[in-house]
Amino acid sequence: MDFEYWWLLLLPLFFGLGWVAARIDISQLLTETSTLPASYFRGLNFLISEQPDKAIEAFTEALRADSNTLELHFALGSLFRRTGEMDRAIRLHQGLLEREDLAEPQQLMALAELAQDYLKAGLFDRAEEIFLKLTETRYANSALRALLEIYVREKEWLQAISVAQRLETLTGRPLRIEVAEFYCELAQQNMLLGQLSQARGNLNEALEANRNCVRANIMLGDIEAAAGAQSNALNAWRAVELQVPDYLELVAERMMASWRILGNTEEGLQWLHEAVRKYRLEETAHVLFEATLDLKGPEAAYRMAHEEAEQSPSLTALDRLLQAKVSGMPDGDLRLVMSAIREHLEKTAYHRCRTCGYTARQFHWHCPSCSEWETFPPRFERAISKTSLI
Numbered sequence: 001m002d003f004e005y006w007w008l009l010l011l012p013l014f015f016g017l018g019w020v021a022a023r024i025d026i027s028q029l030l031t032e033t034s035t036l037p038a039s040y041f042r043g044l045n046f047l048i049s050e051q052p053d054k055a056i057e058a059f060t061e062a063l064r065a066d067s068n069t070l071e072l073h074f075a076l077g078s079l080f081r082r083t084g085e086m087d088r089a090i091r092l093h094q095g096l097l098e099r100e101d102l103a104e105p106q107q108l109m110a111l112a113e114l115a116q117d118y119l120k121a122g123l124f125d126r127a128e129e130i131f132l133k134l135t136e137t138r139y140a141n142s143a144l145r146a147l148l149e150i151y152v153r154e155k156e157w158l159q160a161i162s163v164a165q166r167l168e169t170l171t172g173r174p175l176r177i178e179v180a181e182f183y184c185e186l187a188q189q190n191m192l193l194g195q196l197s198q199a200r201g202n203l204n205e206a207l208e209a210n211r212n213c214v215r216a217n218i219m220l221g222d223i224e225a226a227a228g229a230q231s232n233a234l235n236a237w238r239a240v241e242l243q244v245p246d247y248l249e250l251v252a253e254r255m256m257a258s259w260r261i262l263g264n265t266e267e268g269l270q271w272l273h274e275a276v277r278k279y280r281l282e283e284t285a286h287v288l289f290e291a292t293l294d295l296k297g298p299e300a301a302y303r304m305a306h307e308e309a310e311q312s313p314s315l316t317a318l319d320r321l322l323q324a325k326v327s328g329m330p331d332g333d334l335r336l337v338m339s340a341i342r343e344h345l346e347k348t349a350y351h352r353c354r355t356c357g358y359t360a361r362q363f364h365w366h367c368p369s370c371s372e373w374e375t376f377p378p379r380f381e382r383a384i385s386k387t388s389l390i
């Protein structure tokens with residue numbers, strides 16, 4: 001390959017150009033920084049060292065020296081918000097909006113900041129009003145997210161659905177789990193009002209948004225069962241197995257109740273037995289055991305518990321074994337052991353949010369801590385600590 005040596009002659013020229021460019025940048029930077037008060041840099045230092053209160057002090061001082069610096073206003077405003085000084089944040093951003101010399105981009109920015117202040121202060125009506133205006137601007141993404149948060153908090157599910165759909169279109173990120181959950185919440189509201197056909201419609205829309213929406217099938221089953229249509233209820237609940245079998249944990253008891261009403265207890269016992277065998281479901285095994293004890297007597301229940309304890313020994317299996325053993329017996333030591341085990345099992349069982357780790361004995365579709373949807377696994381987790389180990 002031939003190398004064109006004349007290119008080498010251009011090298012000094014490139015160096016020269018680079019030097020000139022650097023000089024221009026540096027001198028420009030010096031001019032800019034010399035106009036900023038020293039307290040501005042002190043504020044920055046405090047910010048970097050995570051001391052927001054001192055940063056606020058320094059920025060306020062810098063603003064006194066030069067009240068025209070917009071960036072300082074915005075920095076101070078967001079610091080006020082971060083430290084929970086909502087009145088000051090709101091006043092500062094309102095003050096900015098009253099200024100007549102503000103260009104449009106800065107006006108929008110001040111408006112977006114003010115809306116965030118209102119949101120954090122819990123003034124949802126005012127926040128909503130501004131965010132709605134911002135959905136047509138370059139702040140559309142954050143405005144829609146904030147609106148979604150507001151509508152979920154306020155349980156305005158129809159609006160939450162519409163905003164989530166707009167957000168999906170804007171970002172391309174699917175929100176089908178959330179949209180389906182919003183339809184379920186809407187169905188819940190309608191069920192409480194006795195509007196069952198609307199509730200059914202909402203649940204079908206939930207399944208259309210997310211065909212894996214387990215909650216929709218669970219609720220459809222509940223509606224059918226309440227209306228006395230036990231076979232339809234069982235069909236809806238059976239569909240849970242085809243979606244996510246773990247959620248059978250939540251419906252096993254309701255299913256057995258429907259089989260009892262129908263008088264098909266044998267079919268119920270068989271179905272639950274098969275589900276427990278396939279998916280190793282703890283709660284479902286408990287429902288199956290209780291039903292067997294009740295319908296077939298202690299001996300059949302004991303055989304089942306014994307088989308379970310042999311196959312997969314656990315405290316829950318031992319608990320059932322003891323329960324079958326003590327059934328019909330007078331109070332005695334065995335019963336004391338059983339109640340100690342049961343108390344321990346109840347104390348140590350919880351659901352844990354997959355996103356934030358929040359734990360609760362009760363199952364939630366909507367995490368009370370991080371507000372994510374469907375992050376609670378339906379199976380119980382068991383605490384293993386020094387105090388809880390037997």
Ligand SMILES: [Zn+2]
Pocket residue numbers: 353354355356357358367368369370371372375
């Ligand atoms: Zn969570």
